[in-house]
Amino acid sequence: MAARAIELVSNGVPATFSFTDETFLVDSTLPHSAVRLALCACSGLPSESQLQVPLNSVIWADADGGKVRVHLLAKKHGRHTLVKVSGAAQDGGASALQEWAHALRDAAYAGVNQKRYFLVLVNPHGGPGKAVSVFREKVEPILRAAQCMYECQFTEYHQHATKIASEIPLDKYDAVICISGDGLVHEIFNGFSQHREPMKAFRIPIAVVPAGSGNGTCMNILGPGVDRDIGAATLNAIKGRSMPVDLCSILQDGKRSFSSMSQCVGLMAELDLGTEHLRWMGSKRFFYGFLRGLITHKLYHFSLSVKPIETDKMKMIESVRASRESSPAQRFEARSKEVPEDGAPLPPLRYASSDHSDGWITFVDPILFIYAGKGPYVSKDVMEFPVSLPSDGAIDIVIQPSVTRSDMYAGMSGAERGEPFWLPSAKYIKASAYRLKPLIPHGHLAIDGERFPFTEYLAEVHQGLGALLSMHGTYLADDFSLNPPAKKSSR
Numbered sequence: 001m002a003a004r005a006i007e008l009v010s011n012g013v014p015a016t017f018s019f020t021d022e023t024f025l026v027d028s029t030l031p032h033s034a035v036r037l038a039l040c041a042c043s044g045l046p047s048e049s050q051l052q053v054p055l056n057s058v059i060w061a062d063a064d065g066g067k068v069r070v071h072l073l074a075k076k077h078g079r080h081t082l083v084k085v086s087g088a089a090q091d092g093g094a095s096a097l098q099e100w101a102h103a104l105r106d107a108a109y110a111g112v113n114q115k116r117y118f119l120v121l122v123n124p125h126g127g128p129g130k131a132v133s134v135f136r137e138k139v140e141p142i143l144r145a146a147q148c149m150y151e152c153q154f155t156e157y158h159q160h161a162t163k164i165a166s167e168i169p170l171d172k173y174d175a176v177i178c179i180s181g182d183g184l185v186h187e188i189f190n191g192f193s194q195h196r197e198p199m200k201a202f203r204i205p206i207a208v209v210p211a212g213s214g215n216g217t218c219m220n221i222l223g224p225g226v227d228r229d230i231g232a233a234t235l236n237a238i239k240g241r242s243m244p245v246d247l248c249s250i251l252q253d254g255k256r257s258f259s260s261m262s263q264c265v266g267l268m269a270e271l272d273l274g275t276e277h278l279r280w281m282g283s284k285r286f287f288y289g290f291l292r293g294l295i296t297h298k299l300y301h302f303s304l305s306v307k308p309i310e311t312d313k314m315k316m317i318e319s320v321r322a323s324r325e326s327s328p329a330q331r332f333e334a335r336s337k338e339v340p341e342d343g344a345p346l347p348p349l350r351y352a353s354s355d356h357s358d359g360w361i362t363f364v365d366p367i368l369f370i371y372a373g374k375g376p377y378v379s380k381d382v383m384e385f386p387v388s389l390p391s392d393g394a395i396d397i398v399i400q401p402s403v404t405r406s407d408m409y410a411g412m413s414g415a416e417r418g419e420p421f422w423l424p425s426a427k428y429i430k431a432s433a434y435r436l437k438p439l440i441p442h443g444h445l446a447i448d449g450e451r452f453p454f455t456e457y458l459a460e461v462h463q464g465l466g467a468l469l470s471m472h473g474t475y476l477a478d479d480f481s482l483n484p485p486a487k488k489s490s491r
Ligand SMILES: Nc1ncnc2c1ncn2[C@@H]1O[C@H](COP(=O)(O)OP(=O)(O)OP(=O)(O)O)[C@@H](O)[C@H]1O
Pocket: 123, 124, 125, 126, 127, 128, 155, 156, 157, 158, 159, 160, 179, 180, 181, 182, 183, 184, 187, 211, 212, 213, 214, 215, 216, 279, 448, 449, 450
């Protein structure tokens, strides 16, 4: 598209407002203009007299009384920050201004609804306990600037979000925003599963604004470096599209629940659940837990039966390569969800019987940990499942047998880039289901970071059952190299 420009006067000085398919630009040749002041507050801009942002960062534009208003998110100190620019026409032309602002808004919202209606759930107890100020000071002003409507609820107790989601009105909200860690995402999906119309509830997408300790979902959706960017997370809620994601049924002691992220036992469960009293440390508590595990070097005994889909790592790499090479539009199209019928029940469990003779593999050797999940990152510093795709119908499983302390430490190096994937000692399997049975009396089982009873359970994947809002139509794990690092040999 050729640039569509209008000449305005912003705080007494001339400025050109223009946009293309890709960018929005305010250009003022004169110093000391209001535009320049807004610009100077933003780092990384081409020059002091220009404000240039991706078109997608424009969240509102309108014109009234001969004046144009544009609201956008520009990067300030590396974070997306709300900026409001305005300008007046020099000589009339109110209808031209309105037409221009309309066109800008339509271009900035191409393919997505304007003025979304959100249910916002805030966990005042998530992570370092800052979710309320994150909402009031950062998220709310951006939602208002984008003319979005919302209802906000502060969660008052453990599993309050499950109750709220289980009663959510259908066809009212465009999405649920949770200002929390991963725990609330888990609770909302479980609430949807308990809804009188579960399959319709599961169509409501979730957007996460980071305010927990792990925030793995934000890492997967926003990508490293952006995962703590409240502005970017709010922009994703305003502009993201519904991306179907696989969920897992967990069947334990006859009770069915749902997991959207991970299940782990052994060292990786101890470093999460065993450090809950250290929540104030934020994500550093996981590192502390790992060091403790390194020193004690404890092994754990389980029986693990897996229904594999893929065990060849190079084939997994090929799937990731194909996903990276596709465009966001192709990815969203490939993942669009069917509309469920009225009264459609939850998907049935195919593997609930414990007869695992047909194509299942069983492991019983002592292990350091077993980690299964969806989404590459399980926390800011650990990309446990680098080849995980949002709705490939597979759960990724890592089985880490006993290794020496030095190999254990070496194995964790490069964990933020998914390098342990290439370690010869660990097994990596994509599966449609697995059954895990503890062979020891006591231990920790963490499911989506929450504590579960330490007893046998079945996990079974449901392709594309849930939905997260995303700008990209895939998880962001570009830091993972599709070639093994020089020092680690391929398994
Ligand atoms: N008002 C409340 N009082 C006590 N606990 C609450 C309250 N609201 C929510 N919770 C619980 O807080 C727990 C942690 O939630 P959340 O995931 O937001 O933070 P986190 O665990 O610090 O982050 P992460 O899961 O990313 O590590 C959840 O189990 C949730 O049920």
